[in-house]
Amino acid sequence: MIKELVIMAAKLVSGSNIRWQGCEPVVRQRIYFANHTSNLDALVIWAALPPQLRDAARPVAARDYWIKNRVKRYLANKVFNAVLIERLKPTTRDNPLTDMLAAMEQSHSLIIFPEGGRQSSGEMGPFKGGLYHLAMERPDVEFVPVLVENLNRILPKGEFLPVPVLGSVTFGTPIKLELGESKAAFLERAQAAIKALHHL
Amino acid sequence: MTPQLDRQTCVLVGGVVALLGIGSVVGGILSRLATNETAHATIHNLNARLKAWWIMVGIFALAMATGGIGSVVLFGLTSFLALREFITLTPTGRGDHRTLFWVFFVILPLQYYLIAIHWYGFFAIMIPVYAFLFIPLRSAVAGDCERFLERTAKIQWSLMACVYCVSYVPALLSLEIPGYAHQNGKLMFYFVLVAQLSDVLQYAWGKTLGNRKILPSVSPNKTWAGFWGGVLCATLVGAALWWVTPFNPWQAAGMSLAITLMGFSGGLVMSAIKRDRGVKDYGHLIEGHGGVLDRIDSLCFAAPVFFHLTRYFFT
Numbered sequence: 235m236i237k238e239l240v241i242m243a244a245k246l247v248s249g250s251n252i253r254w255q256g257c258e259p260v261v262r263q264r265i266y267f268a269n270h271t272s273n274l275d276a277l278v279i280w281a282a283l284p285p286q287l288r289d290a291a292r293p294v295a296a297r298d299y300w301i302k303n304r305v306k307r308y309l310a311n312k313v314f315n316a317v318l319i320e321r322l323k324p325t326t327r328d329n330p331l332t333d334m335l336a337a338m339e340q341s342h343s344l345i346i347f348p349e350g351g352r353q354s355s356g357e358m359g360p361f362k363g364g365l366y367h368l369a370m371e372r373p374d375v376e377f378v379p380v381l382v383e384n385l386n387r388i389l390p391k392g393e394f395l396p397v398p399v400l401g402s403v404t405f406g407t408p409i410k411l412e413l414g415e416s417k418a419a420f421l422e423r424a425q426a427a428i429k430a431l432h433h434l
Numbered sequence: 435m436t437p438q439l440d441r442q443t444c445v446l447v448g449g450v451v452a453l454l455g456i457g458s459v460v461g462g463i464l465s466r467l468a469t470n471e472t473a474h475a476t477i478h479n480l481n482a483r484l485k486a487w488w489i490m491v492g493i494f495a496l497a498m499a500t501g502g503i504g505s506v507v508l509f510g511l512t513s514f515l516a517l518r519e520f521i522t523l524t525p526t527g528r529g530d531h532r533t534l535f536w537v538f539f540v541i542l543p544l545q546y547y548l549i550a551i552h553w554y555g556f557f558a559i560m561i562p563v564y565a566f567l568f569i570p571l572r573s574a575v576a577g578d579c580e581r582f583l584e585r586t587a588k589i590q591w592s593l594m595a596c597v598y599c600v601s602y603v604p605a606l607l608s609l610e611i612p613g614y615a616h617q618n619g620k621l622m623f624y625f626v627l628v629a630q631l632s633d634v635l636q637y638a639w640g641k642t643l644g645n646r647k648i649l650p651s652v653s654p655n656k657t658w659a660g661f662w663g664g665v666l667c668a669t670l671v672g673a674a675l676w677w678v679t680p681f682n683p684w685q686a687a688g689m690s691l692a693i694t695l696m697g698f699s700g701g702l703v704m705s706a707i708k709r710d711r712g713v714k715d716y717g718h719l720i721e722g723h724g725g726v727l728d729r730i731d732s733l734c735f736a737a738p739v740f741f742h743l744t745r746y747f748f749t
Contacts, residue, residue, distance in 0.1 A: 251718075384522060390531055397534040398514075400522040400717070 237313050241288075244281035247274065247388060251400060252282045255431065256407025257378060259284050263343055264376045264408070266291070267365055269358050269428050270347035271386030273299075274401075279345050279380055280314050282403040292337055293345040294330075296321045317342075321350065331367055338372060345380075348424065352391050358429065361421040369411035369420060376408035379427035404431045442678045446623055447495055454491065457484050476641070482721045490720075490729070494626065498619050503550060505604045505622065510546035515726040517542065517596040519716040523708075524588045529578020533569055533589060541565045542597050549601050552608035561598040566590050595704075595734050596727065602737035609741070611748050614680040621744070624679055625693065628672040629736045632694040633701070636664025653705035656698075665694045680748050692743060693736045700735030704728075 268279055276293035283291055297318040300310040310316040317337045319330035334344060346368075348361040369377060384401040409427055411420055461481045468474045497504035521534060541561065548557035570586045606622045614621070640660025648656045672690025676683040704727065708716065717725025 387526070387531075390528060393531055395532070395535050397521075397531060398518050398538055399534075400518060 240277070240309070240313050241281045244274070244277050247278065247396060247398070247401065251402035253402065253404045255404055257376075257405060259287055259405075261286050261290070262376065263290075263338065263341055264378050265343065265365075265368060265372075266345045266378045266380050266405070267348050267424060267428075268345065268380035268382055270349045270352050271382065272352065272389045272391070274385050274389050274396075275347065275352075275382050276316070276345055277309075277314065278382060278385060278401065279403055287343070290341070291343040291345055292317045294319055294334060294347070317344065331364060331371075334364075334368060335371055338375070344368075348421070352386075358425060361425055363417060363421070365424055366411075366417045366420050373411055377410065377424065378408045379406040379424065379431065380404065381406065381428050381431035383432075406431045440617070440620075443498075443620055443623065446620065446627070446675075446678060447491075450491055450627065454484065454487055458488075483723055486720045486723055494623075498623065502604070502607045502619075505607060505619075506546050506550045509600055509604045510543070512726060512730060513542060513546070513597045513600045514538070515719065516600065516716075516730060517592055519719075519725045519727045520592040520596050521589075523711045523713060523716065524592060526588060527573075527578050527580055527585050529573050529576035529580075530585055530589060532576060533572040536568070536572060537565075537589060537593055541568075541593065545597055545601050546604075549605050549608065554605075554608060557601065557605065561593055565593060569593070599734040599738050600730060602741045603733060605737075605741055606744070609745055609749055611680045611744070614748075617680075620678045621680070624672075624675060625737070625740055626733065627675075628668055628690050628693045629697045629732050631671055632664050632668035632697050633732050634664075635667045636660040636698070639663030639667075649702065652702060652709060656702070656705075661698065665691070665698070668694045680744075685747075689740065689743065693740055696736035696739045697732030700732045703735070704731035 266279060268275060276295055280288060280291060280293050293314055293316045295310065295316045295318055297320055300306050300316060300318055310318060317333055319333050320328040321330070334346070337344060346365065348365040349359040350362045351359075353359045365377070368375075381404045382401065383404070384399055387397065387399050388401055389396045406427055409424060415423075458481075461477065461484050465474075465477045465481060468477045493508065497508035517538065526534065545557060545560060548560060569589050570582075573582065573586060573589075603622060603626065606625060607618045609618060609621070611618070611621075636656070637660065639662075640655060640657040643659050643663075646658045647654065648658055648661060669687055669690045672693065673683050673687035676686035679686055679689075681689055704716075708714065715724025716727035719725055720729055723729045
C-alpha cells in the first residue's frame with residue numbers, strides 16, 4: 235500500500251516521462267547506471283521500471299544517508315529494497331562491491347550511480363571505478379545507461395521542498411566490457427553512453 | 435453569481451456536441467478513405483484531436499455545471515499544468531528554486547482564490563505589482579547573480595502567460611453586467627468557444643487551401659488562408675451567437691474579432707518561445723494537441739483583453 239503510494243508519487247513528480255530508447259523493458263538481469271543529480275534519482279528510476287522489473291531491481295545507495303531516520307530506513311528496506319553500501323570508509327570487510335555482487339547472486343538487477351555523489355552543477359562528474367569492477371566480475375550482465383533529466387531542478391541538493399517541473403528518465407543501449415578494455419576507457423565509454431541520451 | 439444551466443446554455447453545449455459528433459463521423463469516414471502515408475498521418479492526428487476535444491468539452495461542461503467554483507478550480511489546475519510545462523522548458527538557475535516554490539504553491543493558488551472571491555481590485559494587480567516585485571527579490575536573497583535579469587524575466591513571463599492571463603477566463607464570472615445577472619457562465623462559454631473555434635478554423639483552412647506562410651521562421655503551420663478563413667468564420671459564428679451574450683450582433687462581431695486576433699497573437703508568441711527552446715510542443719499531455727499550453731496559448735492572450743473590453747464597455 236505504502237509502496238504503491240510511493241511509486242505513484244514518484245511518477246507524479248517525474249511527470250511519467252519514461253523512454254526506452256536503446257533497449258526494451260524485458261525481464262533479465264541488468265545493471266542500470268545513471269547520472270546522479272538529486273536524492274529523487276534512485277526512487278524515480280526504480281518507479282519508472284515496469285512492475286516485474288521493479289520487483290527484481292535494487293537501488294544501490296549510501297548507508298550513511300538512508301539509515302539517518304526511521305522514514306528513510308523504512309523506505310530503503312521495505313519499499314525499494316536498497317542495497318546499502320558504505321561510502322565513507324570502505325574497508326576490505328565493508329567492501330561495497332561484495333554487497334552488490336551478493337545481491338546479484340540472488341539474480342537481482344542493480345541501479346547504481348557511478349559518480350558516487352550528487353553534482354550540484356548538473357554536469358556529470360567523473361565515474362568511480364566500481365562500475366568497472368562489476369563489469370569485470372559479471373561480464374554476462376547488460377549494463378544499461380540511464381539519463382535522468384531535470385530531477386535536480388525538482389529537488390536540488392540541500393533543498394527539502396520540491397518544485398513540480400517535469401522530469402524524465404531515458405533508458406539507452408546496453409554496453410558490455412570489451413575484451414582487454416582498460417578501466418579508464420570503459421568508464422569513459424559508460425559516461426559517454428549516458429551523455430548521448432540528452433534531449434532537452 | 436453561479437452560472438445556471440438555462441435553456442441557452444443547453445443549446446450552446448448541445449451545439450458543440452453536435453459539431454463534435456459531425457467532426458467524429460467525418461473523421462471516421464476520412465480515415466477509411468486515406469490512401470497515402472501523409473494523408474493517413476494527418477487524419478490520425480485529426481482524430482486524436484477530436485477525441486481530446488470530447489474529453490476537454492466534457493470536463494469544461496462539468497466544471498460549469500458545478501457553478502463558479504468548478505470553473506475556478508479547472509482553470510487553476512490548467513494554469514498549474516501549463517506553468518509546469520513552461521518552467522520545464524525554460525532553464526532557471528539554482529538560486530530560483532525557492533522562488534519557483536512560491537510561484538507554484540503560493541502565488542498561483544492565491545490568484546485563483548482572489549478570482550473565486552471576485553476581488554477585482556486585488557486580482558487585477560496582485561501578479562503585476564506584488565508578485566513581479568517579489569520574484570527578483572526572492573532570487574536576489576538566494577544570492578545567485580548569474581544571468582539574473584534573464585532568469586527573472588523567464589519566471590515573470592511564465593507567471594504572466596500561464597497564470598495571470600489564464601485566470602481572466604474564470605474572472606469573467608465576476609463581472610456585474612446590467613441585465614445579465616446570473617448568466618456569466620454563458621459569457622465564459624462563449625469566449626472559450628470563439629477562441630478555440632478560431633484556432634480550429636485557422637487549422638482547417640490552413641490545411642485545406644493554405645500554402646503562403648505568414649511567418650515561417652516562427653510558426654510553419656500559420657498560413658494567410660488559415661488566418662483570414664479562421665478569423666472571418668470565427669467572427670461570423672461569434673456574431674451569430676450574440677443572443678447568449680450581453681452584446682448586440684455588431685458588438686458580438688467586434689468582440690469576436692478581438693478574441694480571434696488576440697488568440698492568433700498568443701499562438702504566434704508561444705510558437706516563438708517554442709522555436710527558441712527548440713521544441714515542437716510544450717508537452718504530451720493532450721494527445722494530438724501536444725501540451726496543455728499548446729491548447730490554451732490563444733486563450734492566454736485573448737482572455738484579459740476580452741475581460742477588460744467587456745468590463746469597460748458593458749459594466
